[in-house]
Amino acid sequence: MSRIEELPDDFDESLNLNEAPPEVTQDLPQPGAGFDAFAASNEAPFPINEERLKEMQNDPSAPDMPPAMASIKSHSKDELLKMMNKTPLFMTDIENAGDENGENTLLDALTAMQNEGTRGEVAQSFKAQGNEAVSEKRWIDAKEMYTKSIAVINAKEDKWEKPESLEEEKKLLLQMEEVSHINRALCNLELGNYRSCTLDCAATIKLNPNNVKAYYRSSMALLKLERVDEAEDAAARGLAVDSENKALQTAAKKIADRKAAIERVAAKKKAELELARKKNLVLSTALRAREIRTRKTDQPPEMEDAKIKLVPDALSPESSVEFPAVFLYPMDAQSDFVKGFSELHSIADHLDYIFPLPWDTKKEYTFGNVECFMQTVSGGLIKAGKKLPLLQILTGGKVEVVDELVRIFIVPLSKTGAFIAEMKARKTG
Structure with a gap:
């Protein structure tokens, strides 16, 4: 033996x-x-x-x-x-x-x-070699030996010696099949073959429903696979067989801790989604009340965390709406990004700190020497008053905020004619 x-x-x-x-x-x-x-x-x-x-x-x-x-x-x-x-x-x-x-x-x-000996003795020999490999933590070699033991047991061709006692041979084969499966489950667990581990444990339990190690190893493999409910069930079944088993008790605690952690993450995620839903509802209500049109495209610009929001309280309809905005200088292919443009502020409020422009060597961009334009819903242009609050420009539905970004064209007075002609050409073209 x-x-x-x-x-x-x-x-x-x-x-x-x-x-x-x-x-x-x-x-x-x-x-x-x-x-x-x-x-x-x-x-x-x-x-x-x-x-x-x-x-x-x-x-x-x-x-x-x-x-x-x-x-x-x-x-x-x-x-x-x-x-x-x-x-x-x-x-x-x-x-x-x-x-x-x-x-x-x-x-x-x-x-x-x-091939010397009975089928059971050969299977037992492979199993013993597997155990020796496990004692040295040679998991791949051990797994191969247990696989050979199982293959001998299940081989259709009987090429081994006839046993003296069929009854004893049958008992030995059942014992070797159970032990080879449960020991191969250990190798698979150590090697990270978690699904194979659960299959070996299932085969073991089919042979012996009281094999506690099968429940333990199955529960640990299922835990690694993040199949926490199944892991919990496997540990519970094992403890029903042996309630004092220390390994299973430890496994059950690990599984319970992991389940609690997952539930905490899920609860936090649910709360975050609910909060986001409420914020979006209040914001959309605020935009509709102000008659501000918005639209999204399939290719929005990358703005990191900049977006339309209510400040200071995202859940209060009494808060002000704040927009990301881009100041475009089309005649010089330049731009400035404003992360938060309050509906209560004017274009002038921002031009006051943006001007003078570092690249404007000709000094064309001064507060009194530029016009501001925005595109309409139909693709035309409106002149945006520099001192008007943004809310007054956006209200009424003539312009729309596309992909949560307000776009404002800043053009020197001397070049407004060329800019308007170019925009009309784009529209008709």
Whole structure:
């Protein structure tokens, strides 16, 4: 029997071992040790090419290389790769792993070992290898071993030895199937394969509805997937089986904390949406009461957080409306952006601090030497009084605020004729 069954969830604690691990034989390189093990034991991993070695050793008086080093140094890179591929430890291409006759006795021996015994014993062997890999936190290797164990159990072709007791074999297969699924669920959880983890847990619960680890691992995977309600249900089902299980209690608390956090975020989002809805309702009511026309296009300009709003209180209809505005100087291809233009202020209020313009070397833009225009709904122009409150200019529906932005053209008196002619040409064109 294997010395490790279902693996614990808390890896800060020791594994539940049924017996002590076997003592390591120091005289032989251990499986998986690679070239380091051969070097330590002075064994040659590959045949030594004596002729190549003699060519390399220019100094006859130099000491001989250790066998492990000589076996590697006496071959080219390509030769080493080919020989490594014939060794199960380094094998990457099984089709080219044989000798000139297509045979590989070491690989055949290992394959035969995996097929020795009953179906249950082979599955148990793969499961034991998986457990050893888990003890070293080699999650990918462990997952592969558990997958092989499950594949042996579910294989349609029965190529293994017949068991002495069919009843005992059936029990062993059921046990190995449950353990392999729940242990593979652990690997998937550690690897971040959360959906696969839940599928393994579901398979485990189908075999054994009282497997507490399946509920725990499923709940943690579901929590990672942000399927919090399902995670909560899985933890609750596990606690119904074992109400004193510490891992499940911890999981349930994590899930409850996450659910509470999500609910807080959702409540905050809902409150924000409700507040925005109320602000928009009050603002739209205020604009309709003032007979100010607005329109939105599919390509609004980028204005960051600038928008039409009521100040100082966005929820009070008695507040003033404030608009983002752009002062356009079309005859010089320049502009100025005003983030907040109150309906109570005039164009003159802003020109007072904008003028003089830093780029106006000809001194054409002075308060008494410019005219202000705005486009009408039909595409024509109106002259906007510089000293009129913005509310008076916008009220009545002759002009409209497009994409929440008030557009005002500032033109020198000497160029107004050319500007008007250009705008008419655009309209008719």
